[in-house]
């Protein structure tokens with residue numbers, strides 16, 4: 207089934223943030239401690255659900271012969287502190303990351319000390335099948351941290367909602383083979399995806415977890431214009447986090463309903479739910 211078969215067309219990725227709690231103050235800190243401390247009580251968990259899915263998608267993308275030498279890179283969109291890169295390339299769980307960054311030991315460190323501690327930690331947990339990861343996020347301190355500790359091979363802060371990629375990101379995109387996305391569907395629109403795909407040199411697949419409160423339709427159409435067919439995994443949803451307050455829940459129930467979803471047993475039960483969308487060139491389509 208294509209995503210548009212089962213989704214309403216109400217709203218857009220850019221406009222659906224209206225009633226959603228904002229966490230801007232934890233996105234651009236010099237290290238991830240505030241991010242994990244603030245999100246722990248809300249049980250933000252979508253990167254944990256994404257971990258096996260992204261590993262599988264990347265294994266399939268790496269096995270797909272695109273006629274170019276070398277393993278294609280993952281482009282983690284809205285990468286923040288490199289959480290998806292940590293989970294993809296290292297033997298580590300999101301639960302361990304919460305424990306690590308909220309621990310008294312971490313809380314007592316300076317950012318420089320935490321950076322050194324993390325660098326050693328992730329080097330020791332590196333998986334043999336690790337793949338290159340390019341990080342893109344407008345939060346400069348967050349991506350700088352992820353790069354400094356070795357989670358990202360390269361990091362960029364271009365805001366593709368506002369302008370085309372600069373020369374650095376354009377060069378890096380030549381090697382990208384898979385875009386991953388968690389937690390960013392309320393912030394970016396088809397503009398960002400179009401800008402990325404215009405610079406792609408290798409087949410660029412997309413694996414995206416997007417809130418049910420947001421319509422993926424405009425992005426799906428932008429991807430289709432670049433030869434990508436989007437398939438929605440309609441078999442299940444994935445919980446993202448608890449609602450911050452009853453007002454946010456009321457917004458999410460209304461937005462999910464407006465997008466054609468039944469909130470019963472989902473948003474009505476207290477958490478945001480996401481859907482998983484996988485986009486691949488028609489010819490590949492996961493069965494190459």
Ligand SMILES: C[S@@+](CC[C@H](N)C(=O)[O-])C[C@H]1O[C@@H](n2cnc3c(N)ncnc32)[C@H](O)[C@@H]1O
Nearest residue numbers: 233284285286289343344345367388389390393
């Ligand atoms: C909820 S966080 C998700 C971080 C990470 N992917 C995760 O799941 O833990 C959303 C991120 O989107 C980033 N963001 C917002 N607008 C953006 C844009 N136009 N381009 C790239 N990143 C953006 C924010 O800076 C923030 O780091």
